[in-house]
Amino acid sequence: MRSFVAVDLGASSGRVMLGHAGSGPIELEELHRFAIGPQSRPGGGLRWDIAKIHAEAVHGIRAAAPADPVSIGLDSWAVDYGLVDADGKLDGDVRCYRDPRTQGVRSGIDDRTLYGINGLQHLPFNTIYQLLTEPPERLADHTMLLVPDLLGYLLTGVMGAEVTNASTTGLLSASTRSWSTELLARSGIPASLLPPLRQPGEHIGLYESTPVVAVASHDTASAVAAIPATTSKFGYISCGTWSLAGLRLDAPVLTEQARLANFTNESGVDGTTRFLRNTMGLWLLSESLRVWNAELAPLLSAAAAQPAFAAVIDPNDDAFLAPGDIPARIAGQCRRTGQPPPATPAAFVRTILESLALAHAATLQTAAALAGRDLDVVHLVGGGARNELLCQFTADACGLPVLAGPVEASATGNVLVQARAAGVHAEPPPPFSRYEPSGDRTRWLAAARRIALPLS
Numbered sequence: 001m002r003s004f005v006a007v008d009l010g011a012s013s014g015r016v017m018l019g020h021a022g023s024g025p026i027e028l029e030e031l032h033r034f035a036i037g038p039q040s041r042p043g044g045g046l047r048w049d050i051a052k053i054h055a056e057a058v059h060g061i062r063a064a065a066p067a068d069p070v071s072i073g074l075d076s077w078a079v080d081y082g083l084v085d086a087d088g089k090l091d092g093d094v095r096c097y098r099d100p101r102t103q104g105v106r107s108g109i110d111d112r113t114l115y116g117i118n119g120l121q122h123l124p125f126n127t128i129y130q131l132l133t134e135p136p137e138r139l140a141d142h143t144m145l146l147v148p149d150l151l152g153y154l155l156t157g158v159m160g161a162e163v164t165n166a167s168t169t170g171l172l173s174a175s176t177r178s179w180s181t182e183l184l185a186r187s188g189i190p191a192s193l194l195p196p197l198r199q200p201g202e203h204i205g206l207y208e209s210t211p212v213v214a215v216a217s218h219d220t221a222s223a224v225a226a227i228p229a230t231t232s233k234f235g236y237i238s239c240g241t242w243s244l245a246g247l248r249l250d251a252p253v254l255t256e257q258a259r260l261a262n263f264t265n266e267s268g269v270d271g272t273t274r275f276l277r278n279t280m281g282l283w284l285l286s287e288s289l290r291v292w293n294a295e296l297a298p299l300l301s302a303a304a305a306q307p308a309f310a311a312v313i314d315p316n317d318d319a320f321l322a323p324g325d326i327p328a329r330i331a332g333q334c335r336r337t338g339q340p341p342p343a344t345p346a347a348f349v350r351t352i353l354e355s356l357a358l359a360h361a362a363t364l365q366t367a368a369a370l371a372g373r374d375l376d377v378v379h380l381v382g383g384g385a386r387n388e389l390l391c392q393f394t395a396d397a398c399g400l401p402v403l404a405g406p407v408e409a410s411a412t413g414n415v416l417v418q419a420r421a422a423g424v425h426a427e428p429p430p431p432f433s434r435y436e437p438s439g440d441r442t443r444w445l446a447a448a449r450r451i452a453l454p455l456s
Ligand code: LRH
Pocket: 010, 011, 076, 077, 078, 079, 097, 218, 219, 220, 240, 241, 242, 244, 278
């Protein structure tokens, strides 16, 4: 067995894992876990504390030294970046994508042309829109590094842009997987801002004497690489802060229908496409718990005993994006759709879980139709795989079995790519639970109609 260090940064927590690969499924050992979370700064704006994240990552990497790891890999949430100046220094803060500064920002490129090239779901925080809020002089002589590339630079001194995460910027061509000169020219973003692309598995440099290897540095790409699929007819949900629901395809789907359904074509490992849609995921729960100052476990048991389908919401509403009083915003959507707002935290949790399951089902069904695929099974990976109620609701709403796990999917995929680059056998662990659909979907379909979700 050989050991690899996976630094996996989620929007709410980061972890440094030691992954063991070589025979049998990858095994993970947690070395260090720390809170992340965006911070409000005086004068407004949400930022990431990159200096702290860097220090925590180094702390975890140092703890791995006794295992003599083969290499280190870094993955994180997508789209956010730091700007490095001509002297190689990080200039200013790394802003958080939930910062409302990009609301209403457009690229100046018509939607069809933009989608035909980058194949991306319109999300207000795609990097292209964030960059267009920067003063032009900051773009003229700086280099943009996405978060995992920035940490890679801080560890090794080498700059680059790993392609799976670059595919979330809006500036990469989904077909050629190279920076789009057309989109750069038409948006006015200088090409000099973007570092050379690198592929998962490429050597980046050394941290002290340990190689740092590019993995699928977008956490969702790493999570999808870790799906223990045994059939090609599978859909997936990478369920953490976000629920990313979709398909693994050989080529992007850049049709007008896919654009109108707001589907994304992000790059995956081995030339695959991650054809998926972002849905507001466990963020709805974690922000609500923060507002209530409550623990999840007792509320999940209480939610299981609540009446079914009392109220459901469309979790894709941009109103849920910014931090704040999510329960109040849920109640507002219930009123607007003629449903009684939940009255207790347990009732809110029931509403959130049923609504996420509905969104999972509608998204997977639409993905399959757009790509001309049949689905036999759904793999649910990430932190949400621990949530039994959510897994069962998802199976019921989809009318398909749900296979749960791995929970640490991004870290597993991170290790998998490093192991393969080192010529070491690597396979993800099998799912740890299977949820059968309970049969009659009539009530799920009726609930979807209340919020105009396309589910049949
Ligand atoms: C999940 C994720 C997702 C992006 C969002 C910004 O962590 O990377 O794939 O859309 O964060």
